[in-house]
Structure formats: C-alpha cells, structure tokens
Amino acid sequence: MRRLKDRILIIDDSLDFRALLARLLKASGFEMMEAESGEEGLQKIGEFQPDLILLDIMMPGIDGYEVCERIKADPCSRDIPIIFLSGRTDAADKIRGLAIGGADYITKPFDRGEVIARIENQLKIRRLTDELIATNAELTEKQKKLDEDLQAAAGIQQNLLPRNPPEVDNLDIAWKFMPSEQIGGDIFNVLRLDEDHLGFYMIDVSGHGVPPALVTFSISQTLQPHMGCTIRKRPGFTPDHQVVSPGEVLKSLDEEYPWERFERFLTIIYLIVNIRNGHMIYSNAAHPPPILLHADGALELLEEGGTIIGLDGILPFEEGEKILSPGDKIILYTDGVFEFVDSRGEIFGEKRFHELVKGLYRLPIGAVLDEIVLAIERFVQGAKLQDDVSLLGIEFKNGKCQ
Numbered sequence: 001m002r003r004l005k006d007r008i009l010i011i012d013d014s015l016d017f018r019a020l021l022a023r024l025l026k027a028s029g030f031e032m033m034e035a036e037s038g039e040e041g042l043q044k045i046g047e048f049q050p051d052l053i054l055l056d057i058m059m060p061g062i063d064g065y066e067v068c069e070r071i072k073a074d075p076c077s078r079d080i081p082i083i084f085l086s087g088r089t090d091a092a093d094k095i096r097g098l099a100i101g102g103a104d105y106i107t108k109p110f111d112r113g114e115v116i117a118r119i120e121n122q123l124k125i126r127r128l129t130d131e132l133i134a135t136n137a138e139l140t141e142k143q144k145k146l147d148e149d150l151q152a153a154a155g156i157q158q159n160l161l162p163r164n165p166p167e168v169d170n171l172d173i174a175w176k177f178m179p180s181e182q183i184g185g186d187i188f189n190v191l192r193l194d195e196d197h198l199g200f201y202m203i204d205v206s207g208h209g210v211p212p213a214l215v216t217f218s219i220s221q222t223l224q225p226h227m228g229c230t231i232r233k234r235p236g237f238t239p240d241h242q243v244v245s246p247g248e249v250l251k252s253l254d255e256e257y258p259w260e261r262f263e264r265f266l267t268i269i270y271l272i273v274n275i276r277n278g279h280m281i282y283s284n285a286a287h288p289p290p291i292l293l294h295a296d297g298a299l300e301l302l303e304e305g306g307t308i309i310g311l312d313g314i315l316p317f318e319e320g321e322k323i324l325s326p327g328d329k330i331i332l333y334t335d336g337v338f339e340f341v342d343s344r345g346e347i348f349g350e351k352r353f354h355e356l357v358k359g360l361y362r363l364p365i366g367a368v369l370d371e372i373v374l375a376i377e378r379f380v381q382g383a384k385l386q387d388d389v390s391l392l393g394i395e396f397k398n399g400k401c402q
Helices: 015-027 036-047 064-073 091-101 112-159 210-222 246-256 350-358 365-380
Strands: 006-011 031-035 052-058 083-085 103-107 171-177 184-192 199-210 266-274 280-287 291-295 299-303 318-323 329-333 387-395
Touching: 006 015, 006 036, 015 031, 015 350, 031 036, 031 103, 031 210, 036 052, 036 350, 052 064, 052 112, 064 091, 083 091, 083 112, 083 387, 091 103, 091 365, 112 246, 171 184, 171 365, 184 210, 184 387, 199 329, 210 266, 246 266, 266 299, 266 329, 291 350, 299 318, 329 365, 350 365, 350 387
Parallel strands: 006 031, 006 052, 052 083, 083 103
Antiparallel strands: 171 387, 184 199, 199 266, 266 280, 280 318, 291 299, 291 329, 329 387
16 A cells, blocks of 8 residues: 655765755655664664665765665665765766666755655656556466466366277277467367267367367367257267268358357368278368378378358358278368478478378378377477367278278
8 A cells, every 4th residue: 555655764974964854855745764874774774664765875884885785685675766865976976876776866965856856756766666566466467367277278178189089990090189388279079970980070260268269169069979959960860860961060060150159260170981881971161171191192182061160051061972991091180280380480381291191101090190290390390389280080991890
C-alpha cells in the first residue's frame, strides 16, 4: 500500500544543512528523518524505510561513496534512489557517484526549487519502477499458471492418441508424435469397427493453444464408434449393420462442426481397411494427402475427398478405393511433417518428404517412421519445431488372415 507521504532520509554531518533541508522537505509535504553520519544513516534505513536518500559525500567516518556502496549491496535497500549532495564540482566526483549507484548529483549551494524538482523526479521514477516490477511479477505468475494449464492440456491430448495397436495378423501399425512447444490441433487414432474392418483417421485443427486442442478432443469423442452422440453418421455400424463409409462420416462432421461454431479450419483424412482382403476406402477433407507406398517403391497420393470440414456441404466428400497388396504401406501425416524449417529458415518441403519416403519402401513401416523422424531431427539440427509432427503408418502383410 502506498504511503500518504513519501519518506526522505537526510545523511549529512552539517546540522545547519540538515535543518535547512528539513524545513524545505516538510514544507513540500515530505516525511523526513535525519542522520549526522554514514554509520547512523545505515542504521536508520531499516528503521525508517525511506523512499529516497539525500546523501552528503564528505563526512567523518565513512564517506558518502562508501555509504552508497553499502546501500546498493544490500538487497533490502538497493532499490532506494540516492541523490548526492556535495560541494565538490569536479566532473570526476559526479561520475564516481553515479557509477556506484547514485541516481542524481546536486552541487552545494543548491537552488531549493531544483532540489524539490529532482527529488520528485526520482520518486516518480521509483514509483514507475515499482509498478513495473509488480506488473512483471504478476505476468510471470500468470504465465506460470498458463504453462501449467498448457502442460495439463498437452497431457490430455496425448492420452487421446492410440496407446497399443489392435492385434491384427494382416496389418502392422506404427505411429510417431513429436509435439511442438505449443499445444496444437493434431490428433489421430485407430478404430476397431468390426471383426473385418479398422478405421484410421488423422485430424489437424488450425492454430495453437487450448482452443484447437479442445476442438480435437471433442472430435475424437465424436468419432468413437460406440459412444452416444448427435452426429448422424459416425464410425461403426448403420442400423442395417453396415460399416459407415468415410464420405458419410465426413459429411456428418461437416454438419456437426460448422465454421461458425469454432471459427477454426479443420482437415481430416478418414480411411477404412478390410484386414482380410486389403480393400481400402477413404475420403480426404483437404488434409495433406496420405501416401500409398507400394511394395515396388511406386508412390501414390490419396487425394479423393472434398474441402475443409465446416463449410456446410458446399462440395460432396468423394471417396477413393484401393486394393492393398502385401508389402503396401500407407502413411498418414499432418503438414507439420514437411513444413518445419531449419536454423537458416529453409523449409523441408513436401517434395523432399515424398522423395525421402520413396527411398524407404523396402523397410517395415515402423522403421519407415523412424527414418522420417531421424530426417526431421537432422534437418532442424536442434531448432524448435513450429508445429506438431504426427505420423501414422499402416503396412498390409498378406491377402488373407492367418
């Protein structure tokens, strides 16, 4: 709480000079205390807790320079502004006083108006400094709380990622998730739809921070096959026990998550794989197209679909179909996989990413993802990731269940 009157401590060995200053300060509305030596002045600082100190330089015992140095060495008093009062007019004396922590230097004899003006100026500076320190401490505490909340949100988000792949003889499934410093809107999962079908999706909600993370949480719950929800067509079964197609799922998401609801862009790739015969059907809502890496090294992009989710069905969500052969791999990813930059500002790029993947076709899917992550780490060379890096890989092994 701010005092009604600012307190000023006068440290000077001259009784007449202290009396003159005391009358001047009282007339100007200040509360003051006197000390006739440096030693007495140091003792009274803790007792009086001054807002400013007027300090003579030439005194018996310890001089003003040493008093100033001791005041500035003490954490409890170092922020108190000190104005030197001295009959010395040499520039070297003034420079020394300011160099050891003095805020100002007034030469005796002084002008009364000048003394009051300089005192008020230093007190104003101190008040502003105190306000800045308090504001900075408040902001630091708020940032600490925000960081804790973001860490908690990031933990919740990572708990939404798949933990263990479903046990499927015909498929190998692997994933990688490299979070950036900021929590974002990436999410992916693997869904057991029925005995013969697995669903896979990857979502990217625009932006960073808690809002997009909350959207991903909502969508991940919506896409659970067996949870009650208002979405009209969801993963799982239709009433006649048919698996809901990707196009129908995206159409329902488009209705459930309009742009006006969250004001966030939302892209998603959703695909279904028949684990018995390798038949795959997918639909892509403006998401970076998954890679179909054939066993012979040929590369295809899965681009069939429509526009971003939330535009009220302005375009239909078309579906693409493929028949997977043994050794074929599918890689789902978000744009953070190829849009990261190195310390020189060079972007990795989609072309470089595709060329990297093409060269890995002989490796099993888990090793493919490992090599992609290593390539990212080599490229950035310790630089911070600007976005989450999400990878979900699938490899079809045989044409029939074992």
